[in-house]
Amino acid sequence: MGRKRNKRSPEQRDGLLILNKPSGPTSAACLNDIKHQLKQYKIGHGGTLDPMATGVLLVLLGHGTKLAPYLSGGTKTYSGTFRLGITTDTLDIQGEVVKEAPVEATVDDVEREVYHWKELTEQEVPAYSAAKHEGKPLYALAREGKETPVKIKPIVISHVETLDVRMPEASFRVSCSAGTYIRSLVHSLGIRMGCGATLTSLVRESSEPFTLAQAHDLEDVLENPETFPEKVIPLKDTLPHWPRYRLTEPLAGLVTNGAWLPVNSQPGELLAGKLGDRAMLLDPEDEPLALVEAKLQDDKPRWAILRGLWNRD
Incomplete structure (x- = not known):
């Protein structure tokens, strides 16, 4: 018998909350408050802070938790x-x-x-x-x-x-x-x-790439649940330092089937890049499709899929 999947809360958001962590509670305690008081049952972080510390704590919500490896490693x-x-x-x-x-x-x-x-x-x-x-x-x-x-x-x-x-x-x-x-x-x-x-x-x-000027106080987040959705950065905007490319329907179909797309050598063009570059691919509706990295395949630079984002289950 397969494992029962938790039902998604209607209040669950997908994206990133930049929190100004207060001094005192652990990072885990802050996340638990958001999880239970705002019904954000799928939640993670981009690097914890000690209890005494304050400041930027990246809170990943819903499908945003898939981006943890790419948001936690910055300066x-x-x-x-x-x-x-x-x-x-x-x-x-x-x-x-x-x-x-x-x-x-x-x-x-x-x-x-x-x-x-x-x-x-x-x-x-x-x-x-x-x-x-x-x-x-x-x-x-x-x-x-x-x-x-x-x-x-x-x-x-x-x-x-x-x-x-x-x-x-x-x-x-x-x-x-x-x-x-x-x-x-x-x-x-x-x-x-x-x-x-x-x-x-x-x-x-x-x-990196988020600052304290963008952060929200925990007290404000918890005491004003009606404004919580507008505090959450949408999934497509969670990696603003990565290029974003909106694909045509045929190209989006190739990506969802696992294909590596060719890297365009012309700067400013669709799928432009060089080896080692990373980018976010969007579908024709501007929704996140995949995170990719330019790698060699058969001696040709192609966008290798790092993380598929098309599965919304």
Whole structure:
């Protein structure tokens, strides 16, 4: 007997909600509030934020959940503050202080060490994180008092700047690859400076290509359900940094049958591109049809289907 499919809620939307996550609740708790209060039973995200953090949280709705791999991997920009002289178990101010030390650094020292982040190519995953070991989150192991395995992950820091330094605190802005732990950046700075450091606030200003200026407060989303539909970005507009091509009926039929369409070498023309480019294909009614990437097939560039979007079941 086949698995029973959940009935779709009449209120279910398809697309993207850019949420300004408040400090305090987990990202999962924010999604659960939207899920149950607004009957958005098919829901996902494009990269979580720690409970203390605020800012851009990409909430994927309905068929928008199919786009998670393509929205979660973009560059993230954060601004935040840290305090020198203390180290906590969670690497942020919400944890328990495990060490204190005098701060003898100068403003120049702080600015130099913040800029040093740009030289980092990997970091240690915090023990208190959602990263998993044998199917269990590291934070669960840490809270049980169990030893957490050391996990190292690659990172890319594309931009760093110090905004203000008022000892023993400093503020900064950093742009980085998806999955970078800002807590770990601050912790590594504290180790290099010999006095320890802990993150005291964090705001995600952007999750490529969306910014905080486009985000909606959770309270507003939940308390005004009648305006919720207009806050949701339609599925076809969820990847604005990708080219979009509206196909003719015959070409749309080929795509739904799994065909790879030829890449047009003429810029500005239908299906124009070069190897490695990605695009969204639309049907004649302007509805999303597929996500594609230009790849070689029989030594010819063709649009390979990354994700079919024509199945609305």
